[in-house]
Amino acid sequence: MKPRSGDWAVTIDFLQEAASLSNSSNGKNDLQTEADRSAQRCILASLSQQFPEVTIIGEEGPSFCEVPSDWVVTDSDPEVLKMACPAYLQNIDDKDVVIWVDPLDGTSEYTQGLLEHVTVLIGVAVGDRAVGGVIHQPYYNYKRQREGGEVEEMGRTLWGIVGGGVGGFVPTSAPEGCRILTTTRSHSTPVVQAALDALQPDEVIRVGGAGHKVMMLIEGKAHAYVFASKGCKKWDTCAPEAVLIATGGRLTDLHGDSYKYHKDIPHPNTGGVLATGRGQDHDWYLAKLPDAVRQALV
Ligand SMILES: Nc1ncnc2c1ncn2[C@@H]1O[C@H](COP(=O)(O)O)[C@@H](O)[C@H]1OP(=O)(O)O
Numbered sequence: 001m002k003p004r005s006g007d008w009a010v011t012i013d014f015l016q017e018a019a020s021l022s023n024s025s026n027g028k029n030d031l032q033t034e035a036d037r038s039a040q041r042c043i044l045a046s047l048s049q050q051f052p053e054v055t056i057i058g059e060e061g062p063s064f065c066e067v068p069s070d071w072v073v074t075d076s077d078p079e080v081l082k083m084a085c086p087a088y089l090q091n092i093d094d095k096d097v098v099i100w101v102d103p104l105d106g107t108s109e110y111t112q113g114l115l116e117h118v119t120v121l122i123g124v125a126v127g128d129r130a131v132g133g134v135i136h137q138p139y140y141n142y143k144r145q146r147e148g149g150e151v152e153e154m155g156r157t158l159w160g161i162v163g164g165g166v167g168g169f170v171p172t173s174a175p176e177g178c179r180i181l182t183t184t185r186s187h188s189t190p191v192v193q194a195a196l197d198a199l200q201p202d203e204v205i206r207v208g209g210a211g212h213k214v215m216m217l218i219e220g221k222a223h224a225y226v227f228a229s230k231g232c233k234k235w236d237t238c239a240p241e242a243v244l245i246a247t248g249g250r251l252t253d254l255h256g257d258s259y260k261y262h263k264d265i266p267h268p269n270t271g272g273v274l275a276t277g278r279g280q281d282h283d284w285y286l287a288k289l290p291d292a293v294r295q296a297l298v
């Protein structure tokens with residue numbers, strides 16, 4: 001996804017032009033672009049070459065075609081390799097590992113030019129649980145640079161390992177004395193709105209992408225991410241959930257149940273998404289949700 005040296009404007013124009021905007025079989029609001037497909041081929045080829053025994057599930061389905069050899073990434077981040085591996089992850093079998101890949105989260109916003117909403121999500125599950133995640137934000141600082149501002153960093157990568165640590169950002173708690181919610185900007189419904197209303201927010205920030213919204217929580221810009229819809233899938237939540245838990249937050253469905261991420265689990269997150277940042281009382285949010293909202297998510 002990350003274009004080389006300085007050609008941002010050209011690359012973005014190319015990708016948006018190349019976006020076929022083909023509506024997938026899932027409905028008219030579920031876009032897939034050439035960028036989704038290319039990023040997925042690059043990520044799946046890179047991961048499967050290094051971890052042939054691990055199950056890798058990507059949003060855009062299995063990828064069987066060859067990719068150019070320079071798309072295959074096999075190097076590792078030396079800083080992460082210096083970390084101590086948490087004890088519970090030291091003796092795991094590759095066959096118990098599932099990597100959930102969302103090559104481009106926030107496709108709807110991407111096609112509308114809201115590029116900073118886009119993330120690339122790679123989540124690692126062991127058994128049922130999300131244990132590690134990478135949230136890459138390829139267009140971080142893009143707008144500021146296009147407006148002529150000085151930027152130190154173009155694109156950034158945030159990661160977290162449950163019980164291990166986080167990197168690429170400074171975990172920050174949301175301000176006290178108010179309640180800021182974040183939710184969808186492109187998949188709203190009356191039920192989505194009813195859940196938000198019941199939580200009596202001071203502010204609702206509507207942005208694209210599950211990765212982007214969890215970033216708002218871990219950087220203290222919102223207290224909770226509330227999405228009373230069946231629209232998110234396991235690849236939307238695995239990486240964000242792991243990074244969020246690593247900072248002390250929580251992600252469940254709207255009934256308070258945790259999602260499972262083993263290879264045979266159905267992909268849709270049919271119970272909706274409630275994610276709260278560290279220091280938030282997750283159960284308070286659950287208790288405030290009306291029964292009618294919960295019943296819409298069974
Ligand atoms: N109704 C839906 N149909 C398809 N994808 C959805 C739907 N609702 C949510 N998603 C996925 O979950 C992400 C978060 O939702 P939202 O941005 O509306 O809050 C979306 O960017 C999209 O992922 P993707 O862009 O990877 O297809």
Ligand SMILES: [Mg+2]
Nearest residue numbers: 030031059107
């Ligand atoms: Mg999609």
Ligand SMILES: [Mg+2]
Nearest residue numbers: 102105106236
């Ligand atoms: Mg997604």
Ligand SMILES: [Mg+2]
Nearest residue numbers: 059102104105
């Ligand atoms: Mg996607």
